[in-house]
Amino acid sequence: MSTRDELKSRLFLRVALPLVKVVREEDPRMRRLTRNMNAVVQFAVKGTDTGAHLVFADDGLEVVQGLHEKPTVSFTFKNLKSLNDFFAGKLALPSIKGLRRLDVILRTVPLLLSLKMLMPAADPKDPAKRAMKVKLLLYMVTTALSQLNKAGEPAMAKLVEKSPDRIYQWIVEGGPSAYLRMKAGKTKAGRGIYTRRRPFVLMKFPSIEGAYQVLTSKVALVEAVKQGYVVTEGAMEYSKEIGIRMQMIEELMAT
Amino acid sequence: MALQADERQQLERKANEIRKEIVKITYTCGGTHIGGSLSQTDIVVALYYKYLKLDPKNPEWKDRDRFLLSKGHGGVGHGAVLADVGFFPRSELDDFNKTGSPFGMHLDRLKVKGVDASTGSLGHGLGIGNGMAYGARLLGKTWRTYVLLGDGELNGGPTWEAAMAAGHFKLANLTAFVDRNHLCIDGATEDIMALEPLRGKWEAFGWNALEIDGHDYDQICEAVEAAYQETERPTVIIASTIKGKGVDFMENQASWHYGGLDEAMRDQALESLSKE
Amino acid sequence: MAKGLTWTIDDADHMTQAEIYGEVLTQLGAQNERIVALTADLAGSTKIGRFQKDFPGRFVNLGVAEMNMMGMASGLASVGFIPVVSTFAVFASLRCAEFVRTDICYQNRNVKIIATHSGTSFGQAGTTHHCTEDLAVMRSFANMKVIAPADSYETARALTAAVETEGPIYMRIGRSFEPPLHKSVDFDFEIGKAIQIHEGTDITVIACGRTVLSALEAAEIAKQQGLSVRVLDMHTVKPIDADAVLQAVGETRRIITAEDHNVVGGLGSAVAEVIAASGKGCVLRKLGLQDEFSIVGYPEDLLHRYGIDGDGIAEAIQQVMKTDFEADEDWEDEV
Numbered sequence: 097m098s099t100r101d102e103l104k105s106r107l108f109l110r111v112a113l114p115l116v117k118v119v120r121e122e123d124p125r126m127r128r129l130t131r132n133m134n135a136v137v138q139f140a141v142k143g144t145d146t147g148a149h150l151v152f153a154d155d156g157l158e159v160v161q162g163l164h165e166k167p168t169v170s171f172t173f174k175n176l177k178s179l180n181d182f183f184a185g186k187l188a189l190p191s192i193k194g195l196r197r198l199d200v201i202l203r204t205v206p207l208l209l210s211l212k213m214l215m216p217a218a219d220p221k222d223p224a225k226r227a228m229k230v231k232l233l234l235y236m237v238t239t240a241l242s243q244l245n246k247a248g249e250p251a252m253a254k255l256v257e258k259s260p261d262r263i264y265q266w267i268v269e270g271g272p273s274a275y276l277r278m279k280a281g282k283t284k285a286g287r288g289i290y291t292r293r294r295p296f297v298l299m300k301f302p303s304i305e306g307a308y309q310v311l312t313s314k315v316a317l318v319e320a321v322k323q324g325y326v327v328t329e330g331a332m333e334y335s336k337e338i339g340i341r342m343q344m345i346e347e348l349m350a351t
Numbered sequence: 352m353a354l355q356a357d358e359r360q361q362l363e364r365k366a367n368e369i370r371k372e373i374v375k376i377t378y379t380c381g382g383t384h385i386g387g388s389l390s391q392t393d394i395v396v397a398l399y400y401k402y403l404k405l406d407p408k409n410p411e412w413k414d415r416d417r418f419l420l421s422k423g424h425g426g427v428g429h430g431a432v433l434a435d436v437g438f439f440p441r442s443e444l445d446d447f448n449k450t451g452s453p454f455g456m457h458l459d460r461l462k463v464k465g466v467d468a469s470t471g472s473l474g475h476g477l478g479i480g481n482g483m484a485y486g487a488r489l490l491g492k493t494w495r496t497y498v499l500l501g502d503g504e505l506n507g508g509p510t511w512e513a514a515m516a517a518g519h520f521k522l523a524n525l526t527a528f529v530d531r532n533h534l535c536i537d538g539a540t541e542d543i544m545a546l547e548p549l550r551g552k553w554e555a556f557g558w559n560a561l562e563i564d565g566h567d568y569d570q571i572c573e574a575v576e577a578a579y580q581e582t583e584r585p586t587v588i589i590a591s592t593i594k595g596k597g598v599d600f601m602e603n604q605a606s607w608h609y610g611g612l613d614e615a616m617r618d619q620a621l622e623s624l625s626k627e
Numbered sequence: 628m629a630k631g632l633t634w635t636i637d638d639a640d641h642m643t644q645a646e647i648y649g650e651v652l653t654q655l656g657a658q659n660e661r662i663v664a665l666t667a668d669l670a671g672s673t674k675i676g677r678f679q680k681d682f683p684g685r686f687v688n689l690g691v692a693e694m695n696m697m698g699m700a701s702g703l704a705s706v707g708f709i710p711v712v713s714t715f716a717v718f719a720s721l722r723c724a725e726f727v728r729t730d731i732c733y734q735n736r737n738v739k740i741i742a743t744h745s746g747t748s749f750g751q752a753g754t755t756h757h758c759t760e761d762l763a764v765m766r767s768f769a770n771m772k773v774i775a776p777a778d779s780y781e782t783a784r785a786l787t788a789a790v791e792t793e794g795p796i797y798m799r800i801g802r803s804f805e806p807p808l809h810k811s812v813d814f815d816f817e818i819g820k821a822i823q824i825h826e827g828t829d830i831t832v833i834a835c836g837r838t839v840l841s842a843l844e845a846a847e848i849a850k851q852q853g854l855s856v857r858v859l860d861m862h863t864v865k866p867i868d869a870d871a872v873l874q875a876v877g878e879t880r881r882i883i884t885a886e887d888h889n890v891v892g893g894l895g896s897a898v899a900e901v902i903a904a905s906g907k908g909c910v911l912r913k914l915g916l917q918d919e920f921s922i923v924g925y926p927e928d929l930l931h932r933y934g935i936d937g938d939g940i941a942e943a944i945q946q947v948m949k950t951d952f953e954a955d956e957d958w959e960d961e962v
Contacts, residue, residue, distance in 0.1 A: 114962040159962060242960050260931045260938055277955075285960040292851065292955055293937065294844050296927070331927040332804040333750075413707075460734055467705070469734055472725060478695040479730060482702020482710075485687065489663070490706065509726075512692035516699070519690075 100348075101176045106247050107349055108183035109139070109148040111239045112211060114159040115232050116150065119210045122228060126207055131155060135200040138167035139190075142174050150204065169194035169201055184349070185215055216312065216350050227304050231272040233311040235287060238266065238274040240345045241338070242285035245278070251344060255337055257281050264338050265295035268307045276338075297330040297338060313346055358401075359568045365435075366396040367627055370597045372431040372444075374612065374620045380447035382611035384456065386601060388428030390532040390565070390592040391499060395425075397571045398497060399432050407437035410464040416494045417467045417483050421476020421510075422501030422530060424609075426458040429466075438465035473504040477513035477527060484517070484525040484585075498527045503535030506544045511556070517585045518557020525585040526578045527558075530565065532594035534605045553587045565590025599623040646803065647779035648741060649677030651786050652711060656682050662790065665700055665712045667693045673743045674803065675713040693718045697726035697738075704736035709790060715749070716742035716799050720761035731795045732768040738796075739789045745775070745799035746836065746887025747916075747933070750926035757921045758799075763892025765797040766865045772818060773865040774798045775886075775894075777839035778808040781862060784816035792818060802926070805837045808860070819863045821871040827857035830944060831875035831882050835861045835894050838885040838914075841930065844937030849944050856944060864894050872901040876909045883943050885914040885935045912947055914940060 120126045133152040140147030140163055149164045150157060171190040173179040181188035194200070212218055213229050214236060220226055241264075244252040261279040267289065275290045276283060301307035306325030309315045317339045320326045328335045369392050377383040399405075403416045420429050427447065434441040446452035453462035457471025468479050480498040487494055504510060517525055529549070537543050546552075553560040559581050563570035571590070578586035594608070595601025598620040601610075612620060656662045656678055663685040670676035670688055679686040689696040693714055700710035712719070719742040720727070731738045742761060749756045765773045774789070774796065776782040782800050789796040814822070824839060825846040834842040839860045846856035857879055859871055875882055882902070884895040895913030902909050914935050921929060930936040934943065 110960075110962075117962070239960050239962065260936070282958045283960075284958045287961050293848060329806050331925070333925045334927065468701070469729065472729055474694075475698055475726065475730055478698020478726070479702040479705070481695065482699035482704075483706055484702075485699065486703045486706035486708055489684065489708070509694045509698070512689075512695035513698065516689055516692065516695055520687075 101180060103244070103247055103249060104180045104348055105141070105146060105176050106243055107240050107345070108180060109146075110161060110243050111236055112183060112214060112349070113139070113148055113150075114239075115211060115214070115235060116207050117157050117159055118232060118235060119228075120157050120207060122231070123210070126210065129206060130157065130203050133200065133203060135168035135197065135204075136164050136166070137200060137204050138164050138170040139179065140170060140172050141176055141179050142172050142191075146176065146179075167194065168197050169204070183211075185212055214349075219312075223304075226308050227271060230268060230304055230307045230311060234266055234268065234272050234274050234307070235285075236349075237311065237342055237345060238276045239285040240349070241276050241341055242283040244341070244345070245281075245283040252341055253281075255341065256283055261293065262296035262334075263290045263293055264297045264299075264334075265290060266299045266301075268301045268304055271301070271304045271307060295330060297328065297335045299335065300327045300329070301325065302327065313343070354569050354572050362393075362396055362400060362568050365400055366392050367597070367624060369396060369428070369431050369435065371621055371624050372435070373428055374598065374617055374624065376427055376431065376444055376447050377610075378612045378614070378617040379445055380449070382609060383427040383447070384424040384609050385427070385612075386534070386594040386604070386607035386609070387422060387501060387530065387532065388425045389596045389598065389601065390594045391422070391425050391428055391530045392596070393566050393568065393592075394499060394528050394530065394571060394590055395428060395432050397568060397575065399436055401572065402575055403497070404494060405436070405465075407465065410438060414492060414494050417480070417496040419468050419470065419476040419480050419483075419496070419498045420458070420466075421470055421480075421498050422473065422504055423457040423470030423476075425499070425501075425530070426454075426456060426471070429458055430454055430463070433463070433465040436465070439463070473501065474507040474509035476500060477510050477517070480525055480527070481513050481517050481520070481522060484522040485520060487524055488522070493524075496525050498525070500527060500529050502529055502531045502533065502540050502546060502549075503543075505529065505546055505549070506535075514553065514556045514558065521557075521583050522585045523581045523583060526575065527585065527587040529587060529589045530592055531589050532592045534594045534603070534608070536605065536608045538605050549589055553589070557584060559584045559586040560589065561586065562589045562591065565592035566596060597624045597627055646674050646677070648782050648786060648800065649674035651783040653678050653681050655787060655790050656685065659709070659790065660685075661707060661709045663687065663703055663708045663710050665689060665696050665710055667691055667696045667714045667718065669714050669743075673713040673715075673741070675711070675741070693723045694726045697723045698730050700738045701726075701730035701734065701736045704731075704738050705734075709737055709739065711739045711741060711790070713741040713743060715756060716745035716758035716761045717756055720758060720764050720797070724764055727765075727771075727795075727797075728768050732770045735770050735794060737793055739786070740795070740797045741786070742797060742799045744802045746801070747921045747924075747929040748801035748805070748837065748887065748926050750802075750924055750929060753923040754920050759887070759889045759916050759921055760892070761797075761799055762864050762886065762888050762894060763896070766892065766897065768795075770795055771865065772796045772863065774818065774863050775836035776800060776862050777834075777836060777860050778805060780807060780809040780812045780814075781816065781860075783812050784814075785818070785862065788816065788818050799836065801837050804926075806840060808840045808843065816862075819866050819868060821868040822860040822862065823857065823871075824860050825856060825858035827855040828879055829855045829881070830947060831857040831859060831879045832885060832940060832944070833859045833861050833872065833875065833882060833894065833898055834885040834940075835864055836887055837930070838887055838935045838940075841935055841937045842885055842940050845940035845944055848937065848941045854944065854948060861894060861898075864897055867897045867901060869901045872898055873905055873907075876902055876905060876907050880908075881910040881947050883912045883914060883940065883947060885940055887930070887933075887935060888915050889918055890915040891918050910947060912943055914943055
């Protein structure tokens with residue numbers, strides 16, 4: 097069972113950080129910036145094996161959990177809290193190894209900074225950016241729910257422990273979709289629409305803007321339903337339960 | 352309107368005839384709920400021969416008054432009156448209780464002309480009566496609904512649900528009677544499951560409650576007509592009666608709730624009635 | 628009524644079952660002034676209160692007195708009205724059983740009973756408010772037709788048909804938050820005729836009420852494994868569509884029934900009666916509560932517990948067909 101800090105770092109490393117892949121795929125500037133880069137950029141906590149690394153190779157990017165043998169650049173945080181602060185956008189300076197590869201640092205940092213979009217404070221006006229934020233938030237929420245369960249977080253574990261094979265599906269009309277599958281203690285977050293069974297709870301957002309309002313918690317779920325920003329189908333009690341946990345994640349990652 | 356002497360006499364004579372019929376049918380068919388049929392007869396006669404707007408040639412006449420014998424076991428008493436009034440030939444009553452006969456212990460609406468509801472299982476009449484009275488009002492009709500209840504029947508909940516509703520819905524076009532013969536099957540009502548104070552209970556439920564002697568036509572008619580004056584409340588007429596009325600060896604005997612008569616008893620019963 | 632149980636979604640396309648029923652009843656009431664609606668202090672919970680808004684004079688609330696309500700319905704019907712009576716299924720069918728039987732069925736009164744919160748759909752309210760016996764009891768009353776609509780749209784069609792059909796009719800629906808089966812009210816609906824929801828030749832699942840959607844889910848799961856499953860929406864449990872049953876017997880030879888009800892006396896038994904009378908050999912597996920009382924729980928969990936959700940029916944299909952389904956065992960998050 098993890099402490100709050102451990103949970104947060106898990107969410108940052110396993111949920112938020114991997115979203116740089118999505119940013120890189122969607123944003124041509126980011127792709128150009130990191131084109132043909134070959135490097136390993138690592139984030140780690142000093143004296144532990146807690147960390148994750150970005151592997152730029154073959155004009156691609158993979159996010160791998162754990163420590164790399166020989167990272168090109170390494171951002172090492174003095175403790176878990178420091179890592180969490182960094183990813184929450186607070187002031188926290190890691191010690192940096194591999195400063196001579198300034199080129200790698202300069203090409204990676206913008207990618208990292210793009211994750212700031214996830215923060216509550218970030219409210220872009222550009223529709224394309226808003227759409228991107230919706231996609232990132234959607235993937236983040238679903239993956240975070242799964243990761244909480246994998247970390248043994250009590251509220252999530254309770255929901256998943258005895259669950260039959262159930263799919264919680266989110267769909268944004270004209271936008272991204274993602275799902276959370278759970279069965280007898282196990283969870284999996286996936287992108288797109290799960291086709292092997294009907295969703296147990298389906299949250300449909302009729303518009304990207306509506307999804308934006310809901311996923312950024314600018315509008316509470318019950319109000320959102322009233323306004324038509326989201327339509328939920330399926331098991332009523334469970335859509336409430338999952339809504340509560342979505343709220344929990346937002347609280348964990350925002351502070 | 353006070354009852355004229357000759358009208359009273361006619362009613363009393365008719366009641367006596369009906370009671371004799373009840374005795375004869377009981378003899379022929381092997382057994383009936385004779386005690387209660389005898390106690391209710393004056394009320395039933397007053398209604399059918401003075402007050403109910405009916406057309407025996409047209410039992411389904413939409414604007415007829417409705418009569419519900421909620422104490423359905425009084426069926427033989429009701430049947431005798433229905434035959435006499437002309438809903439069907441008297442001869443049909445000879446088959447009372449026989450297989451395939453339309454007549455059994457409890458009169459069946461689907462089989463017997465002039466019957467407005469199949470009762471027998473106690474506690475149903477007042478509820479159905481509520482529906483009829485409410486419906487009449489919705490349709491803007493002036494016909495009335497009359498429900499005759501047994502006193503033992505008042506032990507059960509459904510009647511009180513109905514009583515509460517009738518009071519709540521102000522069903523002034525509904526008149527109920529309680530054949531208060533003070534006896535149920537196992538003994539006196541007040542020993543088995545006490546009902547008193549009964550009048551207070553009905554009043555508490557929003558009814559105009561009257562207590563009368565159920566064998567006195569002046570009182571019966573006065574009470575029935577008093578109900579017509581009500582605009583806000585249903586009326587219940589608690590009629591104190593004698594179970595087995597008219598047959599000396601049956602009067603006030605709980606054991607005659609149901610019984611059969613052999614030839615000797617029949618003759619004795621008829622003789623007792625002739626002395627009335 | 629607990630607050631959470633009356634949370635509704637405003638969008639008309641997603642009206643809950645009871646709300647649709649309230650709407651349709653109100654429309655029918657506008658077209659036919661013989662219709663009167665009755666409730667026993669459950670106008671809000673059963674949504675018949677919608678009718679009350681438009682036709683207060685033709686709406687009667689009896690308070691917590693269901694037996695009197697049935698009696699009154701009988702009386703009103705005798706005078707020419709078409710009473711539509713609504714309360715929870717457990718009260719409509721069991722508390723009032725004798726009144727329904729004697730005052731309505733025996734006297735063949737034109738009363739329509741809408742029994743809400745049937746089966747285990749009342750989840751959290753517990754066993755006293757569940758009703759897993761009503762199909763059995765109502766089926767045993769002569770003159771009574773028994774219908775279990777699969778979703779809100781079917782409820783609307785069934786109610787309209789019921790009002791147009793003479794005689795006593797008992798209709799059992801859920802608590803209002805069941806997902807839809809049909810896309811709209813536009814489909815062929817006839818009392819007494821099963822609807823084939825899914826074509827198939829290997830095995831037939833005959834379901835009613837909210838288990839029809841479960842059966843369809845199961846059929847889709849089975850299809851992925853190469854099985855061809857026929858799904859029949861047997862909305863009318865009495866009179867049952869014997870032809871459809873016999874056709875399934877002849878063409879698929881294996882039948883699974885599913886109902887949110889005891890397996891004793893309900894849909895499964897009705898189907899068994901047809902099969903037995905036909906003299907043809909057939910595998911029959913009845914899904915539902917296995918002659919047990921229900922427990923408290925969220926409704927979807929209860930469906931799962933009693934094996935009448937998509938998984939439960941799929942598993943039953945598996946067992947009857949004696950095949951193994953390939954499970955999806957990939958538990959890594961997609962990143």
